[in-house]
Amino acid sequence: MNVADSERMAGELAAIGYERLPESAAPDEADMILLVTCCVRETAEDKIYGKLGEYKRLKENNPRLILGITGCMAQKEGEALIKRAPHLDFVLGTNKLAELAPLVQELEEARTVREGLGGEDKEALAEAKKVLRCQRVVDTAEKNDIAEGLAIARQGSLSAWVPIMYGCDNFCAYCIVPYVRGRERSRKPEDVFREIREAVDGGFREVTLLGQNVNSFGKDLPEAERMTFARLLSEADKTPGLLRLRYMTSHPKDMSDEVIRAVAEGEHICEHFHLPVQYGSDRILRAMNRGYTTEAYRELVRRVREAAPFGSLTTDLIVGFPGETEEDFLELLAFIKEIRYDQAYTFIYSRRSGTPAAEMDNQVPEEIKHRRLNQLMELQNRISLEINERLVGTLQEVMVEGPSVKNPSVWTGRARTNKICLWTHGTERPGQLVNVKVTQAQTWLLRGEIP
Numbered sequence: 120m121n122v123a124d125s126e127r128m129a130g131e132l133a134a135i136g137y138e139r140l141p142e143s144a145a146p147d148e149a150d151m152i153l154l155v156t157c158c159v160r161e162t163a164e165d166k167i168y169g170k171l172g173e174y175k176r177l178k179e180n181n182p183r184l185i186l187g188i189t190g191c192m193a194q195k196e197g198e199a200l201i202k203r204a205p206h207l208d209f210v211l212g213t214n215k216l217a218e219l220a221p222l223v224q225e226l227e228e229a230r231t232v233r234e235g236l237g238g239e240d241k242e243a244l245a246e247a248k249k250v251l252r253c254q255r256v257v258d259t260a261e262k263n264d265i266a267e268g269l270a271i272a273r274q275g276s277l278s279a280w281v282p283i284m285y286g287c288d289n290f291c292a293y294c295i296v297p298y299v300r301g302r303e304r305s306r307k308p309e310d311v312f313r314e315i316r317e318a319v320d321g322g323f324r325e326v327t328l329l330g331q332n333v334n335s336f337g338k339d340l341p342e343a344e345r346m347t348f349a350r351l352l353s354e355a356d357k358t359p360g361l362l363r364l365r366y367m368t369s370h371p372k373d374m375s376d377e378v379i380r381a382v383a384e385g386e387h388i389c390e391h392f393h394l395p396v397q398y399g400s401d402r403i404l405r406a407m408n409r410g411y412t413t414e415a416y417r418e419l420v421r422r423v424r425e426a427a428p429f430g431s432l433t434t435d436l437i438v439g440f441p442g443e444t445e446e447d448f449l450e451l452l453a454f455i456k457e458i459r460y461d462q463a464y465t466f467i468y469s470r471r472s473g474t475p476a477a478e479m480d481n482q483v484p485e486e487i488k489h490r491r492l493n494q495l496m497e498l499q500n501r502i503s504l505e506i507n508e509r510l511v512g513t514l515q516e517v518m519v520e521g522p523s524v525k526n527p528s529v530w531t532g533r534a535r536t537n538k539i540c541l542w543t544h545g546t547e548r549p550g551q552l553v554n555v556k557v558t559q560a561q562t563w564l565l566r567g568e569i570p
């Protein structure tokens with residue numbers, strides 16, 4: 120979501136004459152630094168304060184530098200950020216992307232006026248800065264508006280992110296997102312379709328629809344505009360020129376049969392089901408406030424696999440949630456053995472202040488969390504490899520991305536199942552769909568050849 124937001128902000132800034140520096144550029148080459156932040160983990164916030172400290176020196180050396188902050192941390196902290204880092208020029212709320220370009224222009228003008236005042240009298244300058252509104256906190260209160268019609272400077276040239284909704288209503292016990300990003304708000308279907316069409320007309324071949332919980336899409340829309348996520352997918356699937364359609368993230372409790380059917384029957388909708396289970400024991404799922412039981416999840420997996428037997432199933436898992444016992448953990452391992460995910464993204468529970476779980480007094484010691492994570496990863500890696508080994512000899516439809524990082528003659532792309540495939544390059548072009556015959560399996564990828 121932050122990448123999608125960044126692309127919108129880069130687009131708006133490009134429209135007023137800014138361009139993105141390459142990643143290799145040093146911070147002191149920039150005229151503006153905009154921190155797009157995340158606050159899901161407290162350590163991410165600490166890193167941002169570290170960065171702000173670093174940039175203070177840059178600001179001292181170059182008073183023309185504009186330093187701003189946006190993203191979840193800006194939304195959450197608001198005014199407090201200016202107090203802690205007075206060298207910041209602005210704090211921009213996550214719902215205020217449309218105000219970025221006018222704000223930057225206002226800052227530029229104010230800066231020119233300020234320079235006219237001379238730089239000797241620090242007190243007069245500080246006063247002028249306030250009067251000239253050089254330092255701003257732009258609406259970090261929760262607002263329900265979604266800015267449409269923003270310019271977008273997409274990164275890459277094949278895959279486009281298209282947000283379909285913002286916020287989350289689920290309040291999982293460990294997660295700060297609903298407090299920061301607010302309640303679920305869906306974009307109008309016509310705005311989503313227009314953005315998909317524009318991306319595809321601009322040469323993008325793959326679109327990923329984004330939301331904290333895409334299965335809830337449309338529920339908040341007025342009746343006349345209401346559309347289910349399944350219909351949204353099926354309609355988007357018809358976009359001329361689109362080769363691949365993906366989505367993330369699906370909350371298991373809201374995954375309907377209609378969505379499963381839309382994916383299984385869609386022409387370009389990839390049969391990759393990412394269903395974050397988070398844990399494999401009912402006791403912990405309840406404590407996490409996830410809203411489903413292991414039995415309901417099993418049943419969901421059964422329906423998914425029946426509808427799309429060649430699809431892939433991936434998940435997210437958290438170990439070390441407060442109160443997790445050895446018995447819970449063994450239940451989790453048994454659950455993983457039973458479900459057999461293609462891939463799992465595994466995390467150690469990290470205490471996030473402002474969430475109910477952070478207040479729970481039965482926190483798990485760090486060394487136990489690490490031991491459990493390693494055990495879980497070991498098991499999952501073995502399962503991933505076994506599943507991939509069964510694919511040796513099969514043909515996988517792969518969308519060509521380009522040369523791999525390590526060897527330019529070996530090219531990379533993704534199968535419909537989202538598995539990474541590598542093969543020796545022949546005449547394939549980026550964006551093309553090719554069939555790759557799998558010859559070798561690894562835990563995280565498949566190697567093959569073009570037959």
Ligand code: SF4
Nearest residue numbers: 287289290291294296
């Ligand atoms: S569904 Fe749960 S984990 Fe996901 S964003 Fe919402 S509250 Fe956070």
